[in-house]
Amino acid sequence: MSKKYQAIVEKDGVRYFHRFSSHQRVQHVVLFTSVITLALTGFPLRHAEEAWARPLYDFMGGTEIAPLIHRAAGTVLLALFVYHTAYWMIRFYREHVVKLRERGELTVGSFFRELFSLEMVPNKKDLVDIIQLWKYLFYFTNRPPRHDRMSWREKFDYFAPYWGIPILGPAGAALWWRDEISHVVPGIVLNAAYIMHTDEALLAVLFLFFVHWYNVHYAPEKFPAATVWLTGYLNEHDMIHEHYNEYVRVMIENGLEDEIKPQNFGGEEYEW
Amino acid sequence: MVKLFKAVIFKGYVVLLMIFTVWYGYFMYPLVFGFEGKEQAAVSLKEMGEGVSDKERMFANMILETSKKSRIDLDYRVIDQPYIEGRFHHIGFEMEQDNASNCVLCHGNVPHDKSKEVRSFLNMHAFYTACETCHIRPEDKNEKIEFRWYDKDTGERTENPVALVEIEKAYAHIEGASYPTYGNYGAKIAPGVIEGGGFRFLHSNEDKAFVERYLAEEKVLSQKQKSQMKKLMHSGINKKPIECDQCHQEKNPYIPFAELGYPPRRVDELINTSVVGMIDKYKEFYIPNFLTPGDQPPED
Amino acid sequence: MKNIRPAYFVKFLLTIISFVLITPEIYAADELNCVLCHKHRGLSRIDENGEFRLFYINQELFESGPHRRNKCKDCHTDIDRIPHKPAKKVDCAQQCHIVEPSGNKKFSHKNIAETLAKSVHGKLDENGEPKKYAEDYPDCKSCHDQPLYRPFSFYKGKKEPGISKRSISRCKSCHTDGNFAEDFYEHVTTRLHKSRYSVETIEVCAKCHQDKAFRERHELDDVITSYKETFHGKMVILGSERTPDCIDCHVVAGENAHLIEGQDTPTSAVHKNNVSTTCRSSGCHEKAAAQLASFQTHVTYDREKYPMQFYMLIFFKALMAVILYFFLTLIFFELLRRLFPKFSFFKEKKAENYEQVISEIKEEADSKSRATGKNGGHHE
Numbered sequence: 001m002s003k004k005y006q007a008i009v010e011k012d013g014v015r016y017f018h019r020f021s022s023h024q025r026v027q028h029v030v031l032f033t034s035v036i037t038l039a040l041t042g043f044p045l046r047h048a049e050e051a052w053a054r055p056l057y058d059f060m061g062g063t064e065i066a067p068l069i070h071r072a073a074g075t076v077l078l079a080l081f082v083y084h085t086a087y088w089m090i091r092f093y094r095e096h097v098v099k100l101r102e103r104g105e106l107t108v109g110s111f112f113r114e115l116f117s118l119e120m121v122p123n124k125k126d127l128v129d130i131i132q133l134w135k136y137l138f139y140f141t142n143r144p145p146r147h148d149r150m151s152w153r154e155k156f157d158y159f160a161p162y163w164g165i166p167i168l169g170p171a172g173a174a175l176w177w178r179d180e181i182s183h184v185v186p187g188i189v190l191n192a193a194y195i196m197h198t199d200e201a202l203l204a205v206l207f208l209f210f211v212h213w214y215n216v217h218y219a220p221e222k223f224p225a226a227t228v229w230l231t232g233y234l235n236e237h238d239m240i241h242e243h244y245n246e247y248v249r250v251m252i253e254n255g256l257e258d259e260i261k262p263q264n265f266g267g268e269e270y271e272w
Numbered sequence: 273m274v275k276l277f278k279a280v281i282f283k284g285y286v287v288l289l290m291i292f293t294v295w296y297g298y299f300m301y302p303l304v305f306g307f308e309g310k311e312q313a314a315v316s317l318k319e320m321g322e323g324v325s326d327k328e329r330m331f332a333n334m335i336l337e338t339s340k341k342s343r344i345d346l347d348y349r350v351i352d353q354p355y356i357e358g359r360f361h362h363i364g365f366e367m368e369q370d371n372a373s374n375c376v377l378c379h380g381n382v383p384h385d386k387s388k389e390v391r392s393f394l395n396m397h398a399f400y401t402a403c404e405t406c407h408i409r410p411e412d413k414n415e416k417i418e419f420r421w422y423d424k425d426t427g428e429r430t431e432n433p434v435a436l437v438e439i440e441k442a443y444a445h446i447e448g449a450s451y452p453t454y455g456n457y458g459a460k461i462a463p464g465v466i467e468g469g470g471f472r473f474l475h476s477n478e479d480k481a482f483v484e485r486y487l488a489e490e491k492v493l494s495q496k497q498k499s500q501m502k503k504l505m506h507s508g509i510n511k512k513p514i515e516c517d518q519c520h521q522e523k524n525p526y527i528p529f530a531e532l533g534y535p536p537r538r539v540d541e542l543i544n545t546s547v548v549g550m551i552d553k554y555k556e557f558y559i560p561n562f563l564t565p566g567d568q569p570p571e572d
Numbered sequence: 573m574k575n576i577r578p579a580y581f582v583k584f585l586l587t588i589i590s591f592v593l594i595t596p597e598i599y600a601a602d603e604l605n606c607v608l609c610h611k612h613r614g615l616s617r618i619d620e621n622g623e624f625r626l627f628y629i630n631q632e633l634f635e636s637g638p639h640r641r642n643k644c645k646d647c648h649t650d651i652d653r654i655p656h657k658p659a660k661k662v663d664c665a666q667q668c669h670i671v672e673p674s675g676n677k678k679f680s681h682k683n684i685a686e687t688l689a690k691s692v693h694g695k696l697d698e699n700g701e702p703k704k705y706a707e708d709y710p711d712c713k714s715c716h717d718q719p720l721y722r723p724f725s726f727y728k729g730k731k732e733p734g735i736s737k738r739s740i741s742r743c744k745s746c747h748t749d750g751n752f753a754e755d756f757y758e759h760v761t762t763r764l765h766k767s768r769y770s771v772e773t774i775e776v777c778a779k780c781h782q783d784k785a786f787r788e789r790h791e792l793d794d795v796i797t798s799y800k801e802t803f804h805g806k807m808v809i810l811g812s813e814r815t816p817d818c819i820d821c822h823v824v825a826g827e828n829a830h831l832i833e834g835q836d837t838p839t840s841a842v843h844k845n846n847v848s849t850t851c852r853s854s855g856c857h858e859k860a861a862a863q864l865a866s867f868q869t870h871v872t873y874d875r876e877k878y879p880m881q882f883y884m885l886i887f888f889k890a891l892m893a894v895i896l897y898f899f900l901t902l903i904f905f906e907l908l909r910r911l912f913p914k915f916s917f918f919k920e921k922k923a924e925n926y927e928q929v930i931s932e933i934k935e936e937a938d939s940k941s942r943a944t945g946k947n948g949g950h951h952e
Contacts, residue, residue, distance in 0.1 A: 139916050183861040245933065364632065
């Protein structure tokens with residue numbers, strides 16, 4: 001990946017740091033398109049008695065069409081889940097397992113060590129960052145946490161759908177194929193599927209539309225919208241603010257050690 | 273300067289976001305915790321109806337009932353109407369309120385109850401006739417009484433109601449005219465006097481303000497004051513109201529129907545044929561003095 | 573309406589006018605000229621129980637339903653002259669003067685009343701004794717108001733609400749006399765679909781079954797709320813006519829809709845032996861297995877009755893509360909931090925701090941390259 005993309009590009013005197021490949025960005029677009037579609041066709045049904053439900057549902061196609069759209073979007077999301085799982089597994093194999101084997105170091109222990117050192121896997125550093133963040137928020141220090149390539153919040157954002165889809169998807173599928181599935185499991189499973197589907201969906205939507213959107217839309221330095229999901233590159237200012245450790249590391253690797261800027265302290269990072 | 277301006281916008285935005293965050297937490301609360309919330313809200317109103325006695329329960333139900341609506345969707349039309357317990361026939365319209373009258377503030381819009389046999393008729397008249405039309409007698413004041421329509425909603429004087437004039441269309445079976453509807457004019461006939469070349473209703477905003485003030489302060493008034501004020505408020509009201517056949521008669525009806533926009537055929541019904549015949553039947557059917565409600569023994 | 577049955581409309585008007593102007597002719601609904609008074613919107617009083625009684629008859633709506641062929645007196649039998657004393661309660665089970673065309677018998681709702689008496693809603697138990705709280709049990713008017721036609725037209729394969737001239741012209745070319753074609757057409761097309769929307773059906777049942785005091789008296793669950801929690805209920809609320817309402821599951825397929833029976837009656841649609849048949853009725857879950865019936869429709873989230881649902885709900889609600897309120901608090905304090913960015917109780921020195929980071933990262937990189945024998949490799 002890093003071969004295809006330059007780690008740092010400079011445009012109009014601003015440095016941009018590579019974050020996401022186009023492959024990943026496309027996956028994100030598919031993800032949010034299907035999730036928003038699912039929410040728009042699912043929530044009017046979940047809250048059918050609210051005044052907004054009927055107009056919205058009618059807009060989404062009404063009781064005949066909206067369920068079809070919902071199921072189609074659900075199928076896309078489940079397919080994306082499978083695809084993404086295959087995607088990281090293949091990359092893990094190519095970029096880690098193969099290399100381990102080449103070096104003759106492939107053991108069960110080293111396999112899992114490599115697996116758990118993937119950038120998305122939560123680790124001890126995240127705990128340190130969380131503690132540092134709360135210290136910072138309660139004014140006990142003037143130094144914000146220094147995140148690695150993936151901050152704990154990004155990891156949470158990543159694992160939220162990764163936990164959510166396996167709950168929502170099969171439950172949704174069971175409710176969709178309710179007649180067929182009744183030949184395999186008793187009807188009460190559908191009761192369970194119903195709760196799983198509706199409540200997990202509520203959690204996902206409440207989380208996405210506030211917490212995630214805060215991170216990328218509402219937050220003062222992002223407002224009205226972050227661009228990294230489109231360009232794949234993050235500017236130096238935000239990089240220092242959000243991923244200082246990663247920033248320093250990339251700068252050193254690219255021979256720019258002398259130009260590393262100090263971490264922003266005490267509010268400078270929030271200047272517009 | 274620009275920096276300060278930016279800083280102010282920044283802080284303002286942050287504060288707005290904080291408010292939004294708190295609101296979101298509040299908004300989320302019933303979604304996260306309250307699957308019973310909705311049911312409880314619906315029930316808590318009902319619980320009022322669980323008083324000890326039947327009377328208490330009915331009282332609570334009456335308070336609740338105002339909000340009850342019935343909606344029937346026939347695909348090609350939707351019927352919205354108030355829900356009246358135990359009613360079989362459809363109403364097909366929303367009952368309008370009289371915002372101008374000061375009497376209804378206490379007496380309501382179904383005020384007649386004394387004369388059992390004709391009370392429904394009297395209430396029927398109250399739908400399109402102001403109380404003072406019958407309950408103030410002109411001979412006491414020696415004034416020339418004139419009649420005009422006022423808008424039930426705004427209380428302002430209006431022209432003769434279109435719905436009334438159009439009854440004629442229904443008679444003449446003109447295409448597009450609906451079933452003739454009676455009394456549904458959105459207006460009431462009320463008496464007044466000509467004063468300085470202009471027309472003035474007998475009821476006034478001043479009177480209404482007076483009644484409203486009384487109702488607002490009723491709790492703190494002494495019992496003596498209440499009696500005094502009631503006397504004052506009801507001054508000018510005649511114990512013996514205008515009787516049925518003072519209007520429903522051919523020669524000199526008390527209310528000049530034609531001037532008020534009643535179409536000729538309707539006027540004829542009112543003063544000549546069907547309505548008068550009805551009153552005669554009533555006289556046979558019930559004891560005659562039911563038609564002179566004022567002759568009832570006084571309530572107090 | 574006015575464009576739909578012009579002939580009928582004109583005839584009706586003529587009738588009204590004939591009552592008003594000429595001596596009444598015995599021809600149509602209003603032989604006693606009841607509407608002379610009852611057409612007035614304000615005709616009302618408060619009765620002895622404090623109930624508001626409105627005596628207004630909306631002629632147009634009365635003419636829009638199957639009862640339009642009845643005279644007032646057919647139902648209000650005790651009224652024989654004007655003026656009249658307060659009328660008695662109408663007995664729907666009496667015979668009316670309408671002749672039922674299929675059997676040439678006088679029409680009556682008697683068999684409906686008998687069916688209702690047999691059902692769980694009947695006032696008497698199997699021994700003919702009044703049930704406990706017999707006054708709570710419904711009569712006709714508890715669920716029905718004046719029925720209204722809901723006709724539709726087919727023209728060139730398109731279904732449209734109301735009667736179109738094109739549609740009815742097929743009948744009228746032969747059945748020219750009177751209003752026969754209109755009556756028949758409206759009656760039949762109304763009956764071709766449900767005469768009530770499912771939402772309206774649910775409101776009817778909710779009148780009693782959602783009433784808390786009523787439910788406590790009869791020891792019943794709030795089945796309306798639990799129904800509205802299901803996809804059946806939600807789809808109905810959103811306007812679907814293809815999802816079941818109360819009647820669809822609680823009446824045996826092919827039975828009279830008034831024969832709703834309790835769970836314990838062996839012939840009931842919801843008796844435990846019959847639920848699977850009911851769920852798998854044609855048009856519903858036809859392809860399902862019998863064990864679909866173990867689906868619980870009226871879930872109340874009661875810990876004792878529905879433990880699985882209860883604990884699942886608790887789990888998800890707890891999960892939701894912890895995650896969402898954690899992040900909400902975090903965001904709130906983060907925003908608060910931005911209001912006073914320069915303030916802090918303890919301060920770290922910037923320069924030292926970032927030199928330290930650089931040296932740490934260099935060390936880390938060195939140790940990695942020593943271990944793997946190559947440079948970098950921090951990427952995934």
